Amino acid sequence: GQQVMQIPQYQHVQEGEDFTTYCNSSTTLSNIQWYKQRPGGHPVFLIQLVKSGEVKKQKRLTFQFGEAKKNSSLHITATQTTDVGTYFCAGRSLYNQGGKLIFGQGTELSVKP
Amino acid sequence: EPEVTQTPSHQVTQMGQEVILRCVPISNHLYFYWYRQILGQKVEFLVSFYNNEISEKSEIFDDQFSVERPDGSNFTLKIRSTKLEDSAMYFCASSGIGGAYNSPLHFGNGTRLTVT
Numbered sequence: 001g002q003q004v005m006q007i008p009q010y011q012h013v014q015e016g017e018d019f020t021t022y023c024n025s026s027t028t029l030s031n032i033q034w035y036k037q038r039p040g041g042h043p044v045f046l047i048q049l050v051k052s053g054e055v056k057k058q059k060r061l062t063f064q065f066g067e068a069k070k071n072s073s074l075h076i077t078a079t080q081t082t083d084v085g086t087y088f089c090a091g092r093s094l095y096n097q098g099g100k101l102i103f104g105q106g107t108e109l110s111v112k113p
Numbered sequence: 114e115p116e117v118t119q120t121p122s123h124q125v126t127q128m129g130q131e132v133i134l135r136c137v138p139i140s141n142h143l144y145f146y147w148y149r150q151i152l153g154q155k156v157e158f159l160v161s162f163y164n165n166e167i168s169e170k171s172e173i174f175d176d177q178f179s180v181e182r183p184d185g186s187n188f189t190l191k192i193r194s195t196k197l198e199d200s201a202m203y204f205c206a207s208s209g210i211g212g213a214y215n216s217p218l219h220f221g222n223g224t225r226l227t228v229t
Binding site for chain 1: 215222
């Protein structure tokens with residue numbers, strides 16, 4: 001079945017350092033979404049990417065969708081303590097576009113002030 | 114801003130007992146989901162629901178699980194005979210009129226189920 005893999009599992013950074021998490025799908029995706037889950041909280045939608053090669057920015061966050069629509073990345077520039085949480089990518093298979101959204105394992109980011 | 118609400122926030126039950134987890138999705142949403150998250154692990158798909166029927170379910174969602182939308186507002190997940198391994202955070206989510214293809218999921222705060 002469809003699998004979405006994410007690395008690294010954990011990332012500890014000093015405040016001000018950059019952070020990147022990578023997401024890979026076993027199948028071509030129709031779109032990819034990114035969510036952030038604060039400790040003890042629920043996943044909160046950040047952004048969706050639909051087009052091959054798409055790049056979107058939200059302030060210090062940059063999201064990319066690969067040309068083959070099988071991978072994606074989230075890059076945070078100059079991390080802040082408010083960035084702490086687990087970042088999940090989630091994708092729907094191109095071949096089952098109305099189907100389930102499959103989440104990656106998440107990357108837990110901790111930021112040391 | 115409208116939100117998905119879930120009750121209870123924490124449910125403790127004995128193995129073999131039935132539990133019902135309740136959710137009120139965002140009112141104009143059409144697609145409803147249950148996901149679960151074992152502590153520290155990934156968010157796992159259980160089931161999706163549209164037009165009063167299950168549209169997709171995972172291998173986890175076996176005969177012990179069922180979902181229902183008993184009225185116009187509630188969406189419930191029932192586990193008939195709980196097992197220790199059912200202990201997890203259960204998230205309800207809904208998505209909007211953009212349809213299943215592109216709409217983001219709006220998650221509730223979750224119900225933490227502890228089976229003893």
